[in-house]
Amino acid sequence: MIIGLAEAQQALDRGDYGRCLRLLEPLASTHPISESEGALIRMLMVTAWMGQGEDRRAVTTCRLLTRCRDPELRNRAKQLLNVLEAPSLERPARWSMQLPTLEMTPRMGQRPRISRRRRQPTPPPPPPTGPTKGPSAGFAAVVIVVLVGLTLLLGGCMQIRADLDLVGPDRLEMTWHINSLSGRTLPWQSNFRSAVRDPNPIWTQTTLRDGELTLTSRPLNADTAARLMSDTVERAGRTAGLSLPPPDLSIHERNWLVGVQQNLSLKLDLTEIDSLPRDSLAVTIGPSTDLRHVNSVPVPARLEEQRLVWSLAPGEVNHLQLHRWQWSRLGLGSLVVLGLLLVSTLLQSIRQSLGYGYPQLPS
Known part of the structure; x- marks a missing residue:
């Protein structure tokens, strides 16, 4: 584990991007981006730069990280690069109403003068961001159970x-x-x-x-x-x-x-x-x-x-x-026909034995 890397990670989680960058810059000078430790250090620096609004430096480093050897860091860099290079949409002026700034003078009886200079609203501080985490093992188990149930x-x-x-x-x-x-x-x-x-x-x-x-x-x-x-x-x-x-x-x-x-x-x-x-x-x-x-x-x-x-x-x-x-x-029909032939032959033999002879046609 690199000395100082854990402290920089804690500062990043707290949203203290300045301290995080001060701790990571010396480590980046000693660890090139071709190493896995150097790629991890620069990924934390990209997150801190995004928190400070320095998108150009973050985009330049993200492009270098898309060619690193670690597949996980390479995929994270591609995802951040897609977010950084996404076009920003301008909000139409009619969607908001701006009120003029009134200046009050200590003199009595003077009307307040309308200031021509419009103050820009102070942008809110960027939210603290951390490294992208993959789905937990419980989420994968739920997905498997659902797929098996559907099957x-x-x-x-x-x-x-x-x-x-x-x-x-x-x-x-x-x-x-x-x-x-x-x-x-x-x-x-x-x-x-x-x-x-x-x-x-x-x-x-x-x-x-x-x-x-x-x-x-x-x-x-x-x-x-x-x-x-x-x-x-x-x-x-x-x-x-x-x-x-x-x-x-x-x-x-x-x-x-x-x-x-x-x-x-x-x-x-x-x-x-x-x-x-x-x-x-x-x-x-x-x-x-x-x-x-x-x-x-x-x-x-x-x-x-x-x-x-x-x-x-x-x-x-x-x-x-x-x-x-x-x-x-x-086969059954053949047996029936054979039986009828046998019965006919038997009746004919009985007729002859009684002296009637063979049946003759009438004259």
């Missing part, structure tokens, strides 16, 4: 649900419901709507009211549906400024003529969006009437109106496996 509040204003409908063997239909709980269309919804608009659209977009967007696809096979889901999730993450891993959707089927045994597996990695609240993301699969052949982690699935509802957990890897049996209309 959580805005994150809870969105609800996304994906509906998967197994309409037939190797046929899957997808529907996305994106709902803004605030009742207004968010910027992300507008960007996402533009991102999924293609020359050959697969999605059919429907907007029932402000803040609600529905995307519906035509029935697709399992491979096409998996690629469409991966592409849609990738576009949704890109419009939100995130890099989301592609979801893993696979459907394995085994045809038994009268029905199809389906094994559906869906894996979603949501570790990048851990700030969203629960129940803001969900997947439904239908039709489904049994939970015995459903395995889902980390949130167990539930049944609602013959649909499987699976709430996703943000910040974790979500995995669901479903085993179901779906009857085939074509």
Whole structure:
């Protein structure tokens, strides 16, 4: 610590600019401005000169301090230089009223003479100024808390649900419901709507009211549906400024003529969006009437109106496996036709055994 610098700082805080300059001038002669101590001394001298109204000397020194090595002092010098070089505005004369000075003479009977000389009002003493201080740690903590609160509040204003409908063997239909709980269309919804608009659209977009967007696809096979889901999730993450891993959707089927045994597996990695609240993301699969052949982690699935509802957990890897049996209309119709043929053959054999022979046309 430089001897005398603390005393000069105290004099500056008291507004005693003359004493402050008398203490700093010898220190400035021994410490050049290229050193950090010399730059600090001259910054205090600039503040004292500003208090005395010597703006020219303060501006000259501030210009030298804008090239010092200390970034904090350099920024403070730039701020003071902007204040010193700011143009001063003149006040119009009509904004104030000046009264003439009356001189009273000791002689009786003489009228007072109006003085032609107008006294200028004495300017008030400049306020004491000190070095510019940065915001405290408490202010930074308050700002961080406010920003985090806004992020959580805005994150809870969105609800996304994906509906998967197994309409037939190797046929899957997808529907996305994106709902803004605030009742207004968010910027992300507008960007996402533009991102999924293609020359050959697969999605059919429907907007029932402000803040609600529905995307519906035509029935697709399992491979096409998996690629469409991966592409849609990738576009949704890109419009939100995130890099989301592609979801893993696979459907394995085994045809038994009268029905199809389906094994559906869906894996979603949501570790990048851990700030969203629960129940803001969900997947439904239908039709489904049994939970015995459903395995889902980390949130167990539930049944609602013959649909499987699976709430996703943000910040974790979500995995669901479903085993179901779906009857085939074509296979059941073939069995009915085969049964009718067998019954007809049986009745014809009984008729022949009774001696009626084959049916004949009337003569």
